Amino acid sequence: MTTTSEPYAVFRPRRSRVVATVAAVASVIAFAVVALTVPRGGVTGWAGIDSVMLVLFGVLIAAFLMRYALVRAVPTERGLQVRNLISTRTIEWVQVVNVQFGGGQPWLVLELDDTEHLAVMAVQRSDGPSAQAEAGRMAALVQVHSTVHDH
Numbered sequence: 063m064t065t066t067s068e069p070y071a072v073f074r075p076r077r078s079r080v081v082a083t084v085a086a087v088a089s090v091i092a093f094a095v096v097a098l099t100v101p102r103g104g105v106t107g108w109a110g111i112d113s114v115m116l117v118l119f120g121v122l123i124a125a126f127l128m129r130y131a132l133v134r135a136v137p138t139e140r141g142l143q144v145r146n147l148i149s150t151r152t153i154e155w156v157q158v159v160n161v162q163f164g165g166g167q168p169w170l171v172l173e174l175d176d177t178e179h180l181a182v183m184a185v186q187r188s189d190g191p192s193a194q195a196e197a198g199r200m201a202a203l204v205q206v207h208s209t210v211h212d213h
Contacts, residue, residue, distance in 0.1 A: 069203060073135040073184035073196055082131035086124035093120025135184040137203055142172075146183045153180065155207030163187075163197035170197050172204075 097113035097120075129147060136143040141154040153174065160173035163185065170185035170193075185196045 069199065069206075070137050070139070073137070073182065073200065075133060075184055075186045076189045076192060078186055078188060079131045079133075082127045086127035086131065089120045089123040089127065090117075093117055093123075133183045135182050135200075137200075139207075142203075144172075144180060144182050144184070146181060151180065155204060158204045158208075161197065161201040161204055163194070170200060172200075 094117050097116040100108050100113070102108045102110070102113075132145065133147060134145050136145075141152060141157075143150065143152045153172070157174050157176070158172050159175050162171040162173060162179075168187050170182040172180045172182060174180060182200070185193050185200065187193055189196075
C-alpha cells in the first residue's frame with residue numbers, strides 16, 4: 063500500500079488494524095459458540111448466567127482489540143492528536159524536537175521539548191516501507207512547522 067500525498071491525512075497502522083479487527087470479531091464468535099454449546103446443569107454445573115458471562119468476556123476482549131484497531135494520529139496545522147492504546151494526547155508542533163523511527167522501536171516516537179517521549183502507535187514498523195514513508199511524512203510536518211515558527 064502506498065501512503066497518501068495529503069500531508070494532513072490521518073496516520074493509521076495498516077496490518078495491526080486488520081489483525082485486531084479480525085481477532086475482535088473472532089473473539090466474540092468463539093466465546094458465543096462455546097457459551098451456546100457447553101452442556102448445562104448436571105455434572106458441569108454450567109448455568110445460563112455462566113454463558114452470559116462468557117459472552118461478555120469475549121465482548122470485553124473484542125473491545126480491547128478494537129481500541130488497538132482505532133489507534134491513530136490526527137495532524138492539523140496547529141498540532142497533533144495522538145490516540146494510543148490507553149491514552150489520547152494533543153501536542154503542538156513546536157513541542158516536537160525530534161522524530162525517531164529506528165533502533166528496533168516498534169513504532170514512531172516523538173521527542174518533546176520537555177524531554178518526554180511520546181509513542182505514536184499509528185506508525186508501526188510492522189507496516190514496512192509504508193511505515194517508513196509515514197515516518198518521513200511526520201518528520202516533514204514537524205520540519206515545516208518548526209520552520210514556520212522560527213521566522
